Amino acid sequence: MSGNITANIQSIVDNLDHIEWKQAIYEAITNSLHANATEINITFKSDTLDYENTKKKIDEIIISDNGEGFNNENTEAFQEYGTQHKKIKHNIGAKGVGRFLYLKVFDSVYIESLDKEIKFSVHENIVVNTLDTKKYSSTKVYFKKPNIKLIIDYSKLKTSIQEHFIAYFKLLNTKEVDINIYENNEKQLQIKSSDIPEFKTKEFKVNKHSFTINYVFNNKNYNFTEGFYCADNRVVIKNSDLDQKKKLKAFQNINILFLLSSEYLNNNVDSTRANFTIMPLRTSQQNIFQDTSWQDIQIALKKEIKKIADENKISIDKIAKENLEESLIIAPYLSYYLKSNEDVYSVETLLDNAKKALEEDKKTVRDDIEDNQRLLNIITQAELAEYIFDRQLTIDKLKKLTDEDAIEKEIHNLFMKQYTKDEKEDYRSNNLWLFDDRFMSYNKVFSEAQLKDMFPKLIDNLERPDILSIGEMNIISNTYKKNEITDIVIIELKKASDKITPARAEEQLIDYAGYINEAYENTKIRIWTYAFLKFDEKTENSLKNKDYNRVLTKSKYPIYYKPFNAVNTIINFIDYHALADDAHNRNKTFMKILKGKETVS
Structure with missing residues (x-):
C-alpha cells in the first residue's frame, strides 16, 4: 500500500526562509524526541579519503532513534501539509512544515520505520510504501546529497545542540535521553539530556x-x-x-x-x-x-x-555606574554621549554606542549646518577632545615600540602610513606632531616621480629617507605646488645603529637640504631634518663637541639640535624614548583638562 502528499513540495520549500544546515538536524532530533525516543544516533557519512587530521566533507547524514516510529496516525499527519497532529498530542507544537525544512539543505530524504518506507525530494511528492510486516525495529532518516559543502566541527555541533535543546530538556523533564554523534563508524561524542544546570x-x-x-x-x-x-x-x-x-x-x-x-x-x-x-x-x-x-x-x-x-546581592545600579565611569576615563571626549547607563551596558558597548551616536550627529550636521549650530558645537568640541586623546594613545604606542625588537615598518606606520600619496589624508592620518606641533598639518608625502620632477638633484643622490613631507604652515591643506612650498620635513627613520655616526648622519642631512634648495633660484625654504642615533656616551660627546644644543627630557638622553644656515636647515638628533617623552610633555596639559584635573581660566 502506498500514498503520496498532494501539496506541491517545490513551492512549499521555495516559500520557506533560508535556514542553516543545523536547523534540519534540530528538526530531526525534535521528531525523535516527539516519538519518545531515549537514544538518538546521528551519523555523518563521508566518502572523503581518510587523511589524518583532515576534516572530511559530509556526503550523507543518518539519524536513527528507538522511538515509537511511524504508525498509521503520525504517517497520515506526516503526509498532510500544515498538520497540527503533534500540537494536539504532545502540546509541543508543529507548524506542519518541518519535513520540508530538510529539503532546504538536502536533495532528498529517505525514511525507514516499522512497516513504512518513505521518500521525498524537492522534485517528487512524498511517497509512503507500507510493507506487509514490520521490517524495521528503529526509525532511520537518511539525508542525502547536501546542497552545501558540509564540514563538521563536532565540538561546536555539540555545543549548539546542547544550547538548542536545553529548553526542551528543562521544560519537559523527560527521562534520560542520549544523543550519540558518529563520523562513519567512529563515535565522536555523546550528549545527555541530564547534563543541564539547576534552574x-x-x-x-x-x-x-x-x-x-x-x-x-x-x-x-x-x-x-x-x-x-x-x-x-x-x-x-x-x-x-x-x-x-x-x-x-x-x-x-x-x-x-x-x-x-x-x-x-x-x-x-x-x-x-x-x-x-x-x-x-x-x-x-x-x-x-x-x-x-x-x-x-x-x-x-x-x-x-x-x-x-x-536577590543574589548584586547591585545592578552599582555595576552600571562603574561601567559608565570607566568609559569616561577611557574616552573623556565622548562625555556628551556617556550620560547614563540604565541598561547596564558593558564598557565596550557604552563606547561603541557613544561613537555611533557621534557619527550620526556628524551626518546630521553635514546635511544641514545652519539648523544644527548647537549640535555642531558639541561635535567640534568632541572631535577636538578626541584628537588630543588619540594623540596620547599614539604616544603610549610609541613608548611600547621603543624596545630593541621594534621593527622599522611598525615605527614608520606610527608616524605616517607607508605609501601614503593621495590628497585625502588629513590631520588624523599623520603623527608628525610627535616631532613638533607645527607639523600637525603636514600630510603631503612626495612620490619618487614628484621628487624627480621638483628636486632632480635630490632624487639622483637620495639614500631614500623614510618620510619626506611637505606643507605650507599657515593652512591645513598642504600643497604639492613647488612655488607655494615654505617648509619641508625630512625624517630619517633608519633603525638606530652603531654604524651610523653623528658625523655621517649630519653630512647626509646637510646634503639633502642643499639639493632641495638648489632647486630654488632666489629663495631658500625652511627644512626640518630629523635622524635617530644609537645613543651612548661616545655619541653624546661627539654632538657636544659639534656645539649641538640640547632639549632635556625625562628619558636618559636629551634631544640634540643645531641650525645650519648655509642650507637653511635645523638638524635634530633624537632617540625614540626622548621623542615619546617630549611629545608627552606637550600633550599632558590637554589631557589633564580632558580628565578634569585642570581648568582653563
Whole structure:
C-alpha cells in the first residue's frame, strides 16, 4: 500500500526562509524526541579519503532513534501539509512544515520505520510504501546529497545542540535521553539530556500575557549571558541571534542563562520555527494576536533580571555606574554621549554606542549646518577632545615600540602610513606632531616621480629617507605646488645603529637640504631634518663637541639640535624614548583638562 502528499513540495520549500544546515538536524532530533525516543544516533557519512587530521566533507547524514516510529496516525499527519497532529498530542507544537525544512539543505530524504518506507525530494511528492510486516525495529532518516559543502566541527555541533535543546530538556523533564554523534563508524561524542544546570523559575506579566523565566544565575559553568526564547517547549531563537531592534541588550556584565516561554510566544512563532513574528515596536496596525511587541517584552524582562540580581546581592545600579565611569576615563571626549547607563551596558558597548551616536550627529550636521549650530558645537568640541586623546594613545604606542625588537615598518606606520600619496589624508592620518606641533598639518608625502620632477638633484643622490613631507604652515591643506612650498620635513627613520655616526648622519642631512634648495633660484625654504642615533656616551660627546644644543627630557638622553644656515636647515638628533617623552610633555596639559584635573581660566 502506498500514498503520496498532494501539496506541491517545490513551492512549499521555495516559500520557506533560508535556514542553516543545523536547523534540519534540530528538526530531526525534535521528531525523535516527539516519538519518545531515549537514544538518538546521528551519523555523518563521508566518502572523503581518510587523511589524518583532515576534516572530511559530509556526503550523507543518518539519524536513527528507538522511538515509537511511524504508525498509521503520525504517517497520515506526516503526509498532510500544515498538520497540527503533534500540537494536539504532545502540546509541543508543529507548524506542519518541518519535513520540508530538510529539503532546504538536502536533495532528498529517505525514511525507514516499522512497516513504512518513505521518500521525498524537492522534485517528487512524498511517497509512503507500507510493507506487509514490520521490517524495521528503529526509525532511520537518511539525508542525502547536501546542497552545501558540509564540514563538521563536532565540538561546536555539540555545543549548539546542547544550547538548542536545553529548553526542551528543562521544560519537559523527560527521562534520560542520549544523543550519540558518529563520523562513519567512529563515535565522536555523546550528549545527555541530564547534563543541564539547576534552574530557578519566576512568573511575570507583559500586558495581559503571562511569561515564565527559567534561569541560572552566576553559575561558574555558564560564565556568559544568553537568553533563549522558547515556543512549545523548544528553543526558537537565542537572544544573541535576534535582530538589533528586538534583542535584550542589557546586563552584559552579569552572568545569566535564561529561558523565556509564554503562550504568547507559542502563538507567534514563524513557519520555520527559527524566529518569531512579533514586531519590534507596538504599532496601530498590530492584530489582536500581536498586542505586545519585543520592546514590551524586553522592558518587563529587564525588570525581572534586576530583581534576580538584587536577590543574589548584586547591585545592578552599582555595576552600571562603574561601567559608565570607566568609559569616561577611557574616552573623556565622548562625555556628551556617556550620560547614563540604565541598561547596564558593558564598557565596550557604552563606547561603541557613544561613537555611533557621534557619527550620526556628524551626518546630521553635514546635511544641514545652519539648523544644527548647537549640535555642531558639541561635535567640534568632541572631535577636538578626541584628537588630543588619540594623540596620547599614539604616544603610549610609541613608548611600547621603543624596545630593541621594534621593527622599522611598525615605527614608520606610527608616524605616517607607508605609501601614503593621495590628497585625502588629513590631520588624523599623520603623527608628525610627535616631532613638533607645527607639523600637525603636514600630510603631503612626495612620490619618487614628484621628487624627480621638483628636486632632480635630490632624487639622483637620495639614500631614500623614510618620510619626506611637505606643507605650507599657515593652512591645513598642504600643497604639492613647488612655488607655494615654505617648509619641508625630512625624517630619517633608519633603525638606530652603531654604524651610523653623528658625523655621517649630519653630512647626509646637510646634503639633502642643499639639493632641495638648489632647486630654488632666489629663495631658500625652511627644512626640518630629523635622524635617530644609537645613543651612548661616545655619541653624546661627539654632538657636544659639534656645539649641538640640547632639549632635556625625562628619558636618559636629551634631544640634540643645531641650525645650519648655509642650507637653511635645523638638524635634530633624537632617540625614540626622548621623542615619546617630549611629545608627552606637550600633550599632558590637554589631557589633564580632558580628565578634569585642570581648568582653563
